[in-house]
Amino acid sequence: MQRVMNNFMYSCQKATELLDKKTFEKLSPFERFRLFMHTRMCDACRAYEKQTTLIHKALNRQVSSDQSSPTDLSSFKEKVKENIKG
Protein backbone atom coordinates (compact mmCIF):
# COMPACT_ATOMS: atom_id res chain seq x y z
CA MET A 1 0.00 0.00 0.00
CA GLN A 2 2.82 2.30 0.90
CA ARG A 3 4.45 1.72 -2.50
CA VAL A 4 1.21 2.46 -4.30
CA MET A 5 0.86 5.60 -2.31
CA ASN A 6 4.38 6.69 -3.11
CA ASN A 7 3.89 6.18 -6.82
CA PHE A 8 0.53 7.83 -7.21
CA MET A 9 0.40 10.32 -4.47
CA TYR A 10 2.32 13.28 -3.40
CA SER A 11 4.03 13.66 -0.06
CA CYS A 12 2.62 16.28 2.27
CA GLN A 13 5.58 18.47 1.47
CA LYS A 14 4.84 18.32 -2.24
CA ALA A 15 1.11 18.70 -1.70
CA THR A 16 1.51 21.90 0.30
CA GLU A 17 3.82 23.24 -2.38
CA LEU A 18 1.16 22.69 -5.02
CA LEU A 19 -1.62 24.06 -2.82
CA ASP A 20 0.26 27.34 -2.74
CA LYS A 21 1.45 27.17 -6.36
CA LYS A 22 -2.22 26.98 -7.36
CA THR A 23 -2.66 30.64 -6.51
CA PHE A 24 -0.10 31.56 -9.17
CA GLU A 25 -0.34 29.08 -11.97
CA LYS A 26 -2.86 26.65 -13.22
CA LEU A 27 -1.81 23.16 -12.22
CA SER A 28 -1.61 20.53 -14.92
CA PRO A 29 -4.44 17.99 -14.92
CA PHE A 30 -1.98 15.39 -13.65
CA GLU A 31 -0.84 17.66 -10.82
CA ARG A 32 -4.46 18.40 -9.94
CA PHE A 33 -5.34 14.73 -9.87
CA ARG A 34 -2.43 13.71 -7.70
CA LEU A 35 -3.05 16.61 -5.36
CA PHE A 36 -6.70 15.64 -5.05
CA MET A 37 -5.75 12.03 -4.31
CA HIS A 38 -3.50 13.23 -1.52
CA THR A 39 -5.81 15.74 0.12
CA ARG A 40 -8.76 13.40 0.21
CA MET A 41 -6.71 11.05 2.36
CA CYS A 42 -4.72 13.51 4.42
CA ASP A 43 -6.44 15.46 7.20
CA ALA A 44 -3.42 17.62 7.87
CA CYS A 45 -3.12 18.79 4.27
CA ARG A 46 -6.86 19.37 3.99
CA ALA A 47 -6.52 21.61 7.04
CA TYR A 48 -3.53 23.29 5.41
CA GLU A 49 -5.57 23.95 2.28
CA LYS A 50 -8.32 25.69 4.25
CA GLN A 51 -5.83 27.65 6.31
CA THR A 52 -3.63 28.81 3.46
CA THR A 53 -6.77 29.97 1.62
CA LEU A 54 -7.78 31.95 4.71
CA ILE A 55 -4.33 33.52 4.90
CA HIS A 56 -4.49 34.34 1.19
CA LYS A 57 -7.83 36.10 1.68
CA ALA A 58 -6.61 37.87 4.82
CA LEU A 59 -3.54 39.19 3.01
CA ASN A 60 -5.79 40.52 0.26
CA ARG A 61 -7.77 42.34 2.91
CA GLN A 62 -4.80 43.87 4.65
CA VAL A 63 -5.32 47.57 4.72
CA SER A 64 -2.22 49.63 4.86
CA SER A 65 -3.59 51.92 7.52
CA ASP A 66 -1.35 50.74 10.30
CA GLN A 67 -0.82 53.74 12.54
CA SER A 68 1.23 51.99 15.19
CA SER A 69 4.14 54.37 14.74
CA PRO A 70 3.05 56.88 12.14
CA THR A 71 5.50 59.14 10.42
CA ASP A 72 5.70 62.48 12.14
CA LEU A 73 5.15 64.39 8.95
CA SER A 74 6.49 67.78 9.98
CA SER A 75 9.72 66.45 11.47
CA PHE A 76 10.18 64.20 8.44
CA LYS A 77 9.87 67.23 6.15
CA GLU A 78 12.29 69.25 8.26
CA LYS A 79 14.83 66.44 8.24
CA VAL A 80 14.68 66.07 4.46
CA LYS A 81 14.86 69.81 3.83
CA GLU A 82 17.87 70.09 6.07
CA ASN A 83 19.65 67.60 3.81
CA ILE A 84 18.92 69.66 0.73
CA LYS A 85 21.58 72.31 0.55
CA GLY A 86 21.47 75.33 -1.67
Place this chain on the structure above:
Amino acid sequence: MDIVNPAATIRCWVDLYSETLLSWAYHKTQNRQTAEDLVQDTFLSAVQAFHNFKRDSEPKTWLFSILNNKISDHFRRELKKPIVDDDGFLINFFDQDGRWRKEAMPTKWNADEELLDNIEFQQALKLCMQKLPSAWLMAIQLKYFDSKGGVEICKEMNISPSNFWQLIHRSRLQLRKCLENNWFNK
Protein backbone atom coordinates in the same frame (compact mmCIF):
# COMPACT_ATOMS: atom_id res chain seq x y z
CA MET B 1 14.24 85.77 -16.78
CA ASP B 2 13.27 83.29 -14.16
CA ILE B 3 16.27 81.54 -12.62
CA VAL B 4 15.26 78.42 -10.83
CA ASN B 5 17.06 77.40 -7.67
CA PRO B 6 16.82 73.60 -7.66
CA ALA B 7 17.31 73.21 -3.93
CA ALA B 8 14.68 75.75 -3.05
CA THR B 9 12.26 74.22 -5.53
CA ILE B 10 12.77 70.72 -4.17
CA ARG B 11 12.40 71.93 -0.58
CA CYS B 12 9.09 73.37 -1.60
CA TRP B 13 8.13 70.04 -3.14
CA VAL B 14 9.05 68.33 0.15
CA ASP B 15 6.35 70.38 1.80
CA LEU B 16 3.84 69.76 -0.94
CA TYR B 17 4.35 66.10 -1.77
CA SER B 18 5.92 64.25 1.19
CA GLU B 19 2.60 63.04 2.48
CA THR B 20 1.38 61.54 -0.76
CA LEU B 21 4.75 59.98 -1.59
CA LEU B 22 5.04 58.47 1.90
CA SER B 23 1.55 57.08 1.68
CA TRP B 24 2.36 55.33 -1.60
CA ALA B 25 5.76 54.05 -0.44
CA TYR B 26 4.22 52.69 2.73
CA HIS B 27 1.45 50.98 0.80
CA LYS B 28 4.04 49.24 -1.38
CA THR B 29 6.54 48.26 1.27
CA GLN B 30 4.37 47.97 4.38
CA ASN B 31 7.26 49.31 6.42
CA ARG B 32 7.40 52.84 7.83
CA GLN B 33 11.17 53.14 8.03
CA THR B 34 11.68 51.77 4.53
CA ALA B 35 9.04 54.15 3.18
CA GLU B 36 10.67 57.16 4.86
CA ASP B 37 14.11 56.18 3.57
CA LEU B 38 12.85 55.71 0.02
CA VAL B 39 11.01 59.03 -0.02
CA GLN B 40 13.99 60.90 1.40
CA ASP B 41 16.21 59.29 -1.26
CA THR B 42 13.69 60.33 -3.88
CA PHE B 43 13.96 63.98 -2.94
CA LEU B 44 17.75 63.83 -2.76
CA SER B 45 17.90 62.18 -6.20
CA ALA B 46 15.52 64.83 -7.51
CA VAL B 47 18.04 67.51 -6.58
CA GLN B 48 20.75 65.71 -8.54
CA ALA B 49 18.50 65.04 -11.50
CA PHE B 50 16.76 68.39 -11.55
CA HIS B 51 18.32 69.32 -14.89
CA ASN B 52 16.26 66.46 -16.37
CA PHE B 53 13.02 67.90 -15.12
CA LYS B 54 11.05 69.55 -17.89
CA ARG B 55 9.63 72.82 -16.64
CA ASP B 56 6.16 72.29 -17.95
CA SER B 57 5.91 68.78 -16.46
CA GLU B 58 3.97 67.92 -13.39
CA PRO B 59 6.37 67.68 -10.37
CA LYS B 60 4.27 65.07 -8.64
CA THR B 61 4.39 62.74 -11.64
CA TRP B 62 8.13 63.17 -11.96
CA LEU B 63 8.74 62.52 -8.26
CA PHE B 64 6.54 59.45 -8.35
CA SER B 65 8.50 58.01 -11.24
CA ILE B 66 11.74 58.45 -9.26
CA LEU B 67 10.11 56.89 -6.21
CA ASN B 68 8.77 53.92 -8.15
CA ASN B 69 12.22 53.21 -9.54
CA LYS B 70 13.63 53.25 -6.03
CA ILE B 71 10.90 50.93 -4.81
CA SER B 72 11.67 48.50 -7.65
CA ASP B 73 15.38 48.61 -6.85
CA HIS B 74 14.61 47.96 -3.22
CA PHE B 75 12.68 44.79 -4.07
CA ARG B 76 15.08 43.66 -6.76
CA ARG B 77 18.04 43.74 -4.38
CA GLU B 78 16.46 41.38 -1.92
CA LEU B 79 14.74 39.07 -4.37
CA LYS B 80 17.88 38.38 -6.36
CA LYS B 81 18.97 35.80 -3.81
CA PRO B 82 18.21 32.30 -5.09
CA ILE B 83 16.11 29.85 -3.12
CA VAL B 84 18.01 26.81 -2.01
CA ASP B 85 15.96 23.76 -1.22
CA ASP B 86 18.18 22.22 1.40
CA ASP B 87 18.64 25.35 3.43
CA GLY B 88 17.14 23.89 6.54
CA PHE B 89 13.81 25.68 6.48
CA LEU B 90 11.48 22.99 5.14
CA ILE B 91 13.00 20.39 7.46
CA ASN B 92 11.24 22.15 10.32
CA PHE B 93 7.91 21.19 8.82
CA PHE B 94 8.44 17.90 6.98
CA ASP B 95 10.46 14.75 7.62
CA GLN B 96 12.73 13.11 5.06
CA ASP B 97 9.76 11.34 3.48
CA GLY B 98 7.96 14.61 3.03
CA ARG B 99 5.42 13.89 5.75
CA TRP B 100 4.33 16.54 8.24
CA ARG B 101 6.36 16.42 11.40
CA LYS B 102 4.16 15.74 14.38
CA GLU B 103 4.91 19.06 16.04
CA ALA B 104 4.33 21.00 12.81
CA MET B 105 1.12 19.35 11.71
CA PRO B 106 -1.78 21.76 11.08
CA THR B 107 -4.58 21.42 13.58
CA LYS B 108 -8.15 22.39 12.91
CA TRP B 109 -8.83 26.11 13.18
CA ASN B 110 -12.04 27.54 14.44
CA ALA B 111 -12.25 30.09 11.70
CA ASP B 112 -14.85 31.51 9.40
CA GLU B 113 -14.98 34.35 6.90
CA GLU B 114 -15.92 36.82 9.64
CA LEU B 115 -12.42 36.54 11.00
CA LEU B 116 -11.19 38.45 7.96
CA ASP B 117 -12.94 41.57 9.27
CA ASN B 118 -11.59 41.17 12.78
CA ILE B 119 -9.11 43.99 13.37
CA GLU B 120 -7.21 42.10 16.04
CA PHE B 121 -6.76 39.15 13.73
CA GLN B 122 -5.43 41.47 11.02
CA GLN B 123 -3.03 42.89 13.60
CA ALA B 124 -1.87 39.40 14.58
CA LEU B 125 -1.29 38.63 10.91
CA LYS B 126 0.65 41.86 10.49
CA LEU B 127 2.88 40.98 13.44
CA CYS B 128 3.50 37.54 11.95
CA MET B 129 4.41 39.18 8.65
CA GLN B 130 6.99 41.39 10.34
CA LYS B 131 8.75 38.27 11.59
CA LEU B 132 9.35 36.93 8.09
CA PRO B 133 12.78 37.18 6.47
CA SER B 134 12.88 40.39 4.46
CA ALA B 135 13.08 38.75 1.03
CA TRP B 136 9.99 36.68 1.76
CA LEU B 137 8.11 39.67 3.09
CA MET B 138 8.92 41.49 -0.11
CA ALA B 139 7.52 38.69 -2.23
CA ILE B 140 4.31 38.93 -0.20
CA GLN B 141 4.25 42.69 -0.59
CA LEU B 142 4.73 42.39 -4.31
CA LYS B 143 2.03 39.80 -4.71
CA TYR B 144 -0.58 41.41 -2.52
CA PHE B 145 0.18 45.10 -2.64
CA ASP B 146 1.07 45.46 -6.24
CA SER B 147 -1.56 45.58 -8.92
CA LYS B 148 0.50 43.76 -11.52
CA GLY B 149 0.14 40.05 -12.00
CA GLY B 150 2.72 37.50 -10.88
CA VAL B 151 4.24 37.04 -14.33
CA GLU B 152 4.84 40.76 -14.81
CA ILE B 153 6.35 41.09 -11.38
CA CYS B 154 8.74 38.27 -12.15
CA LYS B 155 9.76 39.84 -15.45
CA GLU B 156 10.37 43.20 -13.87
CA MET B 157 12.20 41.86 -10.87
CA ASN B 158 14.20 39.45 -12.97
CA ILE B 159 13.37 36.47 -10.80
CA SER B 160 11.93 33.23 -12.02
CA PRO B 161 8.22 32.59 -11.37
CA SER B 162 9.24 29.39 -9.62
CA ASN B 163 11.50 31.27 -7.21
CA PHE B 164 8.75 33.76 -6.59
CA TRP B 165 6.05 31.33 -5.60
CA GLN B 166 8.53 29.31 -3.58
CA LEU B 167 9.03 32.44 -1.48
CA ILE B 168 5.27 32.84 -1.16
CA HIS B 169 4.90 29.17 -0.26
CA ARG B 170 7.50 29.40 2.47
CA SER B 171 5.96 32.61 3.76
CA ARG B 172 2.57 30.96 4.01
CA LEU B 173 4.01 27.94 5.83
CA GLN B 174 5.61 30.31 8.31
CA LEU B 175 2.59 32.61 8.61
CA ARG B 176 0.32 29.64 9.17
CA LYS B 177 2.50 28.36 11.98
CA CYS B 178 2.78 31.83 13.52
CA LEU B 179 -0.98 32.40 13.42
CA GLU B 180 -1.65 28.95 14.85
CA ASN B 181 0.67 29.64 17.77
CA ASN B 182 -0.30 33.25 18.37
CA TRP B 183 -3.96 33.34 17.57
CA PHE B 184 -5.76 30.03 17.23
CA ASN B 185 -4.05 28.08 19.96
CA LYS B 186 -3.54 30.90 22.37
